[in-house]
Amino acid sequence: MNTTAPTPERRRVWEAMSELYLDTDVDVEVLARVAEELARSPYSLPELQRILRHEVHPVLVQNLGTVAPVWDRFDPQWLEESISAHLRRPLLVRWWRARVMRSHAVILWHRLIRRVAAARRRHH
Secondary structure, three states, X not given: OOOOOOOHHHHHHHHHHHHHHOOOOOOHHHXXXXXXXXXXXXXXXXXXXXXXXXXXXXXXXXXXXXXXXXXXXXXHHHHHHHHHHHHHOOXXXXXXXXXXXXXXXXXXXXXXXXXHHHHHHHHO
């Protein structure tokens, strides 16, 4: 259970990844923008995948099946509070929530991983 406040870098990663859960098309532009932000983060590719699948996805996947979904942007404060609350839940609850529509997170990661790696090569 993590009770410390997230770092600014973690919050930026959450905000970037949250774009993937808006009620809009995840097109090449969105993927490029998210990949650029993730490439600037200090996190390894496996850690970014873990953040997507176990922190962001369980909290935001519900937006994809809601009657009145968020389509423009998630409020950063709400996002931080919601993910932080999720991370304080018991492991079994977090595991279960991460399983909901898990294939969506897997597909998103496969669409992102090469873009993040390429962006990192360009920056170094």
